[in-house]
Amino acid sequence: MLKIKIIILIIFQVSLIAKINTIVSISPQLIFLKSIGGDKINISLMVKPGNSPHTYSPKPSQMKDIAKANIYFAIGVEFEDIWLKKFKNQNHKMKVVDLSNGIQKVAMASHHHHNDKHSEKEKHIKTDPHIWTNPMNVKIVAKNIYQALIDIDIQNKDFYKKNLNKFLQEITDLDKKIKKILSKTVPNSRFMVFHPAWGYFAKQYNLKQFPVEIEGKSPKPKDLAYIIREAKEENIKAIFTQPEFSDKSANIIAKELNIKVIKTSPLSPNWSKNLIRLAKAISEQ
Ligand code: ZN
Numbered sequence: 001m002l003k004i005k006i007i008i009l010i011i012f013q014v015s016l017i018a019k020i021n022t023i024v025s026i027s028p029q030l031i032f033l034k035s036i037g038g039d040k041i042n043i044s045l046m047v048k049p050g051n052s053p054h055t056y057s058p059k060p061s062q063m064k065d066i067a068k069a070n071i072y073f074a075i076g077v078e079f080e081d082i083w084l085k086k087f088k089n090q091n092h093k094m095k096v097v098d099l100s101n102g103i104q105k106v107a108m109a110s111h112h113h114h115n116d117k118h119s120e121k122e123k124h125i126k127t128d129p130h131i132w133t134n135p136m137n138v139k140i141v142a143k144n145i146y147q148a149l150i151d152i153d154i155q156n157k158d159f160y161k162k163n164l165n166k167f168l169q170e171i172t173d174l175d176k177k178i179k180k181i182l183s184k185t186v187p188n189s190r191f192m193v194f195h196p197a198w199g200y201f202a203k204q205y206n207l208k209q210f211p212v213e214i215e216g217k218s219p220k221p222k223d224l225a226y227i228i229r230e231a232k233e234e235n236i237k238a239i240f241t242q243p244e245f246s247d248k249s250a251n252i253i254a255k256e257l258n259i260k261v262i263k264t265s266p267l268s269p270n271w272s273k274n275l276i277r278l279a280k281a282i283s284e285q
Helices: 002-018 028-040 060-068 079-090 118-122 135-152 154-181 199-204 221-233 248-257 271-283
Strands: 020-024 041-045 071-074 095-098 189-193 207-211 238-241 260-263
Touching: 020 028, 020 060, 028 041, 028 135, 028 154, 028 271, 060 079, 071 079, 071 135, 079 095, 095 135, 135 154, 135 199, 135 271, 154 271, 199 207, 221 248, 238 248, 238 271, 248 260
Parallel strands: 020 041, 020 071, 071 095, 189 207, 189 238, 238 260
Antiparallel strands: none
């Protein structure tokens, strides 16, 4: 009897050890990882909802997760610039995979001002880290996840491959659905956002962001007046804000223009539903 118990215990432990411990930076990655890795992986999330991946600092308990991790799936968000090195020091054996590998990045949109100092500011242009707002980029992300998982766990290649193909098909369907929703929207329509996180989405669907934030900060009263004037000229009907940032200036603009404030975050864990929701809101502008 004891022998059987021990055998069961060993089998149980082996199956626990067999799971790959992974860490991701942001919520949408949970869906991407789960879609490919299924029950073969554990996933731990670094930037919990409501926090900004531009400025995040991990908690001590999260450093413990790092110590147990097999793979860290980075996606190119800002806090990784500082923290990936520290994570690697904490766990030398942990593999770091950059899921944005192979994705063509574009510059982060910022509000353009018609003044002479503008050329001075252009020197500080950063690349836009919000790659996952374009479903086509997520196809590349999915393939990168697949590759990393078979590198570490070749025995389950067929399982991962089947999941990858299913997820790629879902992404194709999502892209078609968004295009259909936006089919009556005039090409190059502008949608007003506080934080310009939707650049890749805008590019994919022939839209343009109209950002309120200036170089990562809320606009000053003088800038605000300028933005309001321009929004009036363009007949903007809504402003999109996200819960990770203060929407004080967005509310001022909305009140001034008598338009809606719509809260939507690129960090939503409901990745595909969220993109559909944004497309619908833009199509109804
Ligand atoms: Zn952002």
